[in-house]
Amino acid sequence: MILSAVDTTNSNQLIVSIEKGQYSLTVKWHDGSESEFHYLWLRDNCSTGFHEITKERSFDLLSVSENIHPTQIQIEKETLIIEWSEDEHRSVFLHSWLLEHSYSRTEDLTHKSRYQSWDASFIHRLPHADYSDIMTDDSGLYQWMVALDKFGLTIVDGMPDTIESTTLLASRIDYLRQTNFGTTFNVESVAAPINLAYTSISLPLHTDLPNQETPPGYQFLHCLANESEGGESIFVDGLRVAEELRSQCPDHFKILAEQAIPFRFHDQDHDIRQHHPIINLDSFGNIIEIKYNAHLADVFDVPANLMHEYYLAYRNLMARLRDERFGIQFKLQAGQMVVFDNRRVLHGRNKFEDSTGRRHLHGCYVDRTEFQSRLRILAQKHQ
Template structure:
């Protein structure tokens, strides 16, 4: 039978421990909001504070060093709300702070809350926007802008000086430029006989960049130095929202696009031959959409079972139509000094054709971990 403990009434946190119970292999906490959270004994042993007490959070021990047959012998709740856990195989009890236990609880509701899902959007999106002077000079403004990028996979930044190289300076606000065969930064401007259709005046369908790389650049930034007088509007679409709609409307097509990898390739004769193979829709371990790849200019012939080709094309084309559905896309016109950033594994971007005036953007790539690290550091220091 589990052993239950009464809880001192003096604890006055927003969410308090209402009751404790334990068996030999599990601690269970019932919280004041009615939630029940289980903590297996071996998990508690592996997360003892004396195994994770370095300021940088790095552990001093490995799970292989844990003793065999860990048993939970007793639990004590202090007047300050901390929980002391007596585990067989250890000389002293482990003291866990209540807030830490709540933050790392393993019940389904707590685990779902930690899986913060992205904010899906469609053509009704109010453009998430920041001001360069504020973002560059104020931590709160920077955190707010980075949070918009993190949650929506896309944001604008107004007022960036319309000077060459400033796109890299924006990256330095949160991370580091990822250099590719296009260089540290690249110009997007119409030229004669372009190697890449991006360097023409033609319209570009919605796409993710560089799907022929493994890994793909995760963040892409484009900064407007000169705007065409007619045409050239930018377009973005939330690939996660399109994938979510495909999952709901055509689950078999969705499943097929997640199961089969397709090849992508980019070639510059004698210089570059980049190849990668991955699903158009990639799922994480929980079955949530983790990445979208779509680029009609770089996709190579499908390598599929002949009996599956027709069904795959049906799914591929259906997904492509969603990615260009006006109800899901957002268009906007860049003025000199405007910059936009996209999560290149989520948000597709495109361009309408232009015919009058010069359109000059500069772009670069960055990794997402720098952005999330800066964001979380800024938010935790508030």
């Protein structure tokens, strides 16, 4: 059965005709393309099935049978009206809403990553933002967060000489992530360090805390003093390195993305362990996460028939991370804060001399979930 629209010339009208099948409707759009919408999906997404205030789903899918189907369909200029075979229910869908959620039009699905990877040339276009712009203007906050989301690394200039300013800026996004190192932490050379960061030796490239079930998202490192010789910060975009590995050595990429290895941090008060693959993909094949920390890696326990190949892949990745084509290096100045995606961008530092001056960074984390939520809310106003 095919139903035609009442007026195909109306500028707001997107649906031209509809054909009923056993379990779904086939919608023909004004541009000649088609979409399929299943009856259970349509009934489940009727606007009446969501709470008026919270917008949470309140419809009970088991309140209708698996054989529910339309008894009557009407195409209006902007809406599609369906009378259902059960519970005497009537659903109204905007043409535009159906087109936006057309799950059968795979070419329209926007599942590509927003990330833009970079190499050593990024040092010449590293995004900078000003503390006062972020703190006083939501537009400034949004523009900075867009750059941070895309590139995973930014510098904030004009930071006040207080540890409070670190958390005040991070809190413009949302609440802070607490770890076994506290809600905030100081990166200084100390006599009895519990982590290599709290020494003056060189710090190899790594991501923080892959021993956690969910490693921290965005890291904030506010430079309060950097007067000693050495101590330059080093950054590498793990996404760019993983992209090249995937292209040139797909077998090595595959084993690093599929096989989990153990990570562990332990001191007198904590013993935190977790298995993770070093490279993580989303459901659509996008590289979304790198968990790499050689000094927190525990004893590998991948299957025996994969161990040798795993070590070859692991060494391949390590060598690429140290390749000068990918790394950028600079010395943070007092009044600057570097902010980066800890689950994408690897960081490290050169050795510094304690005797030549003070080096003090103050840090904290905000997780990715809170970051993306804030970014979506700001985009509604400023995009």
